[in-house]
Amino acid sequence: MIPESESRRPGGRWIEHWEPEDPGFWERTGRKVASRNLWQSIFSEHIGFSIWTLWSVLVLFMGQDYGFDAAQKFFLVAIPTLVGAVLRLPYTFAVARFGGRNWTIVSASLLLAPTVLALIVMEPGVSYTTLMVVAAVAGVGGGNFASSMTNINTFFPERQKGWALGLNAGGGNLGVPVVQLIGLLVIATAGAGSPRLLIAIYIPFIVVSAVLAWVRMDNIAAVRNDTGAFVEACRDRQTWIMSFLYIGTFGSFIGYSFAFGLVLQNQFGRTPLQAAAVTFIGPLIGSLIRPLGGRMADRFGGARVTLWNFAAMAVATGIIIAASGADSLLVFTVGFVLLFTLTGIGNGSTYKMIPAIFTSRARANVANGGDAAAETATARRVSGAVIGIVGAVGALGGLFINLAFRASFLSAGTGAPAFWAFLAFYVICLVVTWAVYLRPVPVGADRADVAFARV
Template structure:
């Protein structure tokens, strides 16, 4: 594909970074955030549309949980090809294409969103909305290449956080529509987003760049697959991002079914958690830059266990206030964990590269290779993490089918968070060997 290409890109070179790199990187970050933001809104579109689906649609609670899990699953799968599309076509070029693709699910939703449409049709159109989930992977892979190691935590956190805010924004728009026009006018949401998608695609074409050094490298992909840390981090990311996106899809339905809230009442609370979780994500990255991603991730998972226990206490007491407060705190913690885990990924591979340099390898070659492998790993980790959102919704579906409450699901989530605590400590936080040639020394300070 044609497009603007940058042939020389050395963000780790401080003079290059101060002279030209920072300005270019920040410009690409800005428009990457815009496209990813709208992508997240489209991805979570059906978590909002189900609030408009009253009894006349003939879909029960279990059916709605299953419906909102479909775009989550498709988005998770698409994250892998979207990751490598950046290397194949260029970050700018693929951002244009991925933004334009968002028109398909929004236009289709505008056509089918009315009582009488079959459940199968809703499932198909919801599945197509999964393209919005792919935008995150390509955006993160692209921005990872633009920034130096010392700024990656903040940059990746800002990029992801700005994208994540697409979730509460579309929920706020839905709240406004339900409060003013009523629950019978879901198409207004699509009328808002269709022109925004066009604007995002045009601005990406005008102001973004491609980096020539980020070329398709099957060796990097294969190495990232063979690397155990890719799968360890994917497991941890299920706990952070999988929780964030899963709860974002499910929160409104849980409030409606467990506490009997109306669509308007549910929508008035639903947006708060995703909003705070999105805003805090860059802070999670910044904390990881300062204290180390593994340490921040470890304590975040501990706090997530406590927040989940508060939710169970609120359920037992039938207190909507305690339940919602615990849920919102849990959202905030997922945001912190999202930022800290993504900081860990490039740090791990950079540490291994520096270890190779200490053994006599060429520094420039090893660092470039680390950037490519970490970019490939980001795509895999993002895809697996997003699949966690499917597990969250399916757990809630089964929980409400069998117990008419979300409590069994939260007990399962607590068990998983405890496993994440153990993995983070054992792999990344145990005392480091003095011998710098030891494998653990390569990622001891991630």
């Protein structure tokens, strides 16, 4: 049952009273309702990710008869990455404006547009401009992540947000390897000339996702019409620091997910079937392990986990660079899968840091005489807005990665120069994490402003 009362507002299923931090409320009704919304959110976001990254698979179907070179294909898969990143901001607002359930229904239904368009145009002889337009429409799938995470953030108590957000994001991220695995099966059974079969498979799942969101999800009234939180989030330096770090984690995950198959084809001469047989492994592991990153952050602190994760990402990138120089496909693949695994852990730990930052700040303000209820409400409002902004900016990392690969293959015929740039970036992320969140607190400094992310 929906807790306390259900509003009769247009759209229905509005929860007027929601207090997840109250242990009694949580045990009586909160846990059950939150879990139901979480699992449906995961499914809807999963389909969204699949449609967003659909073009990472469709380019594997585009053989010589399409007439496009590697640089054009890298640019093609970068387009939905960019559009998805930009859409994440309005999708975050949409939760507050329309309600999480209502917007999930709309966003799930919108996935029919890029799917049907791709079904129509995907054949040899299609113009590159047409493909760019259709690929751009697929960006709507990328927006689903921000609205889903903002919505689920409001359902769970602080002590469980790392795990809940990790499950939500990890289950959504699984849409990447699943669409790639289905693409592999289509290529293996129907051949590389059957991209429409892959596209058609997803249409009924999109419809089911929208219907189940209508039936099983709820809106929380407390998060409606709160655009002021966005302004507060934009003014807070922590928003932009976390956005930068999320470029390194999620930006890497989504960028490599789009590019991995193309890199295998163009650097190691893999056929579409050979590339597809490997492409899904890294995103699969990275998606499955994301909740573990959130759980590790719950236990050890988000900043500490993030710091060591960036160090490991730099090492994995070094392995890839060495494998590229030795022309070793096996070592290259192992290094890439390891890098995918680390992006998953980092995605979970960085997202855990966001609510922890603002909750710790609220506690510090209460200790200095602030009102506990007001500070808690502010932390919840602003952290929800920050999640949307961080998700949008972080997704731009996928664009940068694919553009870097495009430039690398154009200039050197290999991805090695791009990997050197990625290595340098991970080192910078490591330094920023330490300097902002883990360095010793100077005497007299405001501890809430220096060390709050250690929670």
